[in-house]
Amino acid sequence: MSEHLAGFFTPWILCALILALHLVLPARNVAGYVTDPETGEPLRYRLNGLLVLAVTVGLWAALSAGGVIPWDLLWRWRWEGLAGACTLGLAFTLLIVLRAPPTGKPLLAELYLGRLDNPQGLGGRVDAKMFLYLFGAVLLELNLLSFAAHHHLSFATPSPGVTLHTALFTWFVLDYLVFERVHLYTYDLFAERVGFKLGWGCLVFYPYFYAVGLWSTADLSGAPPTWLLVVAALVFFVGWSFARGANLQKFTFKVAPDRVFLGLFRPETVSDGDRALLCSGFWAISRHVNYLGEILMATGLVLALGHPLEPWPWLYPLYYLALLLPRERADDRRCAAKYGPLWDAYRARVPRRIVPGLY
């Protein structure tokens, strides 16, 4: 097989490997937030993302250390890999959308947004959304490690910025997988369908575009000053505290409404007697402080690279702005429709959408 072809099929092979590991490795079996429309019961999920990541990265490291593959293989094959992932993403979209019954919307809209809400297969052992996110997270991590390896192999004095960027991004991936269950309570799970947006998004955009910072700077020399590394890590972890704190506090509230979060934040709410919305702790700062957190994390990741004047890495935080600003508006409309006057009361109590005091 030619190198190009091997590179093209690498994401396909990894997809098969990750699916096989997801199926055979032990998993937590948990109830989600979304209910099955037929039974009214919460959908169930098998979650073992952290284990799948550990085994895949372990395999990659063992094969590289044993000289079977070079450490920077995914860097060498990045363009072929991207092309292969694009094709996989398109094939997946066609398969998942066209095999499902039409919803009555225009075909292009169905292809983009999907027809099925929460497809599960193999006797409920695989949930399409959670598998897509798992694949995206694992391939992103392998890409980052491979791109960082390329930098380390290319320069006698590698940049500590590359190491910091890779370490922070690894934290981001691990954080998602450690709290995989919390993701069951997010917008993608309860409000989106599986089509091009989610399928191509997880198979291509997540593992390749999120690595745009390293992709565009791994070939550059020069070490960032220590103060910039400190600022980058601070911005990243302040962002992480906002995002993880808010998501975890809401999750705690949904599963145990009276529990004091982290032993610190008593759950204060606005309520109509029937339903309640949190307005203490992270949810008192703004109505989507978690989105601010994601944007700060992305900014910290760019700063860590130590090339703040390079334009390409900035595409990553810009993407979050483009994704999350409209998403906040859409979620606001959804909540206004769902909660009615209660949502107005909540908006009056917590007036800012994302940035405290500003927006």
Ligand code: NDP
């Ligand atoms: P949220 O987690 O903020 O979820 C919004 C939903 O939470 C609302 O629809 C409502 O649903 C419920 N809710 C809103 N306000 C309250 C409140 N005060 N009290 C109780 N429930 C409330 O947003 P997302 O699901 O969009 O995002 C989840 C996380 O994923 C965020 O951190 C986001 O930044 C992150 N994310 C990360 C991405 C990445 O690539 N890294 C991409 C996209 C998102 P209901 O009441 O019906 O339960």
